[in-house]
Ligand code: ADP
């Protein structure tokens with residue numbers, strides 16, 4: 035007998051739309067996942083393995099499909115990685131709910147059961163998660179980074195890239211403070227962490243760099259003062275005209291001379307705003323180089339590297355120039371200045387990424403974003419689990435054991451949730467060309483024997499030890515994937531009608 039409720043036309047449509055989205059990204063999941071080439075009407079191409087990127091670029095019309103895209107975006111913004119897993123899990127939850135509909139379960143009962151199951155699952159996840167010991171932290175972080183980049187373009191330089199990510203996040207303390215710049219040309223192996231500032235400007239007038247530079251930082255522009263008031267000035271002789279003109283120029287030269295006094299020949303001044311040509315010319319006479327119009331963030335970084343304050347105006351000069359090392363590098367005909375300190379190593383680093391073409395570089399950047407993100411998650415709470423779907427199988431068997439205690443029809447939804455969780459290791463195995471069912475059954479069997487680290491062996495088929503293979507993931511990522519997937523599924527199941535809406539004015 036069917037439970038009461040509206041004919042689930044909208045649910046069927048939503049499930050169908052969501053499933054077609056899942057099918058698009060499913061084959062990219064895991065270390066053996068394939069890439070997608072996406073082409074727009076203008077012939078622009080991107081090649082990527084990143085679930086969130088694929089979904090963002092898809093031309094999706096159906097509202098149900100759009101919700102799946104949103105959930106991937108949420109996962110990306112919170113955990114940087116795990117987007118494909120979230121979407122694949124949500125797709126399986128929806129597919130399993132279809133079977134429950136057919137058995138006569140009302141969407142509300144399914145939603146309640148799924149919600150309960152997700153809560154039970156993440157509680158169990160916390161129990162099976164591990165805390166990274168200080169002594170092992172570097173190794174664990176390295177493994178977390180490697181797991182995030184296996185299967186991506188970055189895999190070619192696995193050791194180098196994972197070490198760079200760990201170093202960058204540990205120095206900066208937070209992923210948001212890690213700057214990433216990429217220059218086409220060279221190879222991935224040439225990527226490195228630069229602990230200094232990269233300034234994408236060149237000197238106003240030609241300047242020869244030395245081994246050590248004395249540097250001043252000034253926060254305002256060096257230009258004639260602008261008169262704000264609506265002032266009328268009457269000049270009635272050529273001499274007074276000349277005097278008036280010279281007074282402006284003299285003020286500028288005076289400012290320049292203050293800089294000249296503070297800096298030795300060959301020094302450099304970095305200025306936040308514009309610098310008048312008169313000032314540049316005067317400074318040039320003393321071989322002082324000028325870099326102008328620098329963004330405030332670059333000024334702040336330079337001030338940290340030089341371990342000195344930024345002066346508001348040349349009138350504030352109280353110190354001598356600070357010694358810095360500056361190198362000029364050219365990428366694609368654009369000059370960059372690489373600034374470091376002789377005295378101490380700067381904390382925050384900039385990752386300099388190299389890759390042959392712009393296309394590969396973009397994918398390299400996305401891979402780095404994922405890896406930096408997952409490393410920072412573990413740096414934050416020191417909690418990790420094994421990858422390859424190991425925690426999903428553990429949550430699944432825990433739910434199966436405890437579903438009966440819940441009783442009622444919700445129990446069926448909890449069992450369906452448990453089944454859905456296993457889609458992650460199944461898909462990882464399937465994408466590697468192995469039998470998904472055998473893999474999941476083997477993982478269940480191992481778990482029952484107390485071997486709780488066995489995951490899909492993507493190379494040989496069957497199962498292998500994820501701990502030994504170094505496949506680690508942040509607990510936060512798995513927790514969020516389960517919660518987000520369950521949330522979007524229940525949201526979609528609750529919709530029983532899709533109604534046209536007036537366009538937003
Ligand atoms: P997502 O967008 O969800 O991060 P990925 O394509 O990056 O999708 O695949 C991630 C999954 O692949 C995770 O479950 C991760 O644990 C698993 N994985 C990564 N490396 C391995 C490996 N060597 N063996 C088995 N599973 C792996």
Ligand code: MG
Nearest residue numbers: 115116182404
């Ligand atoms: Mg990933």
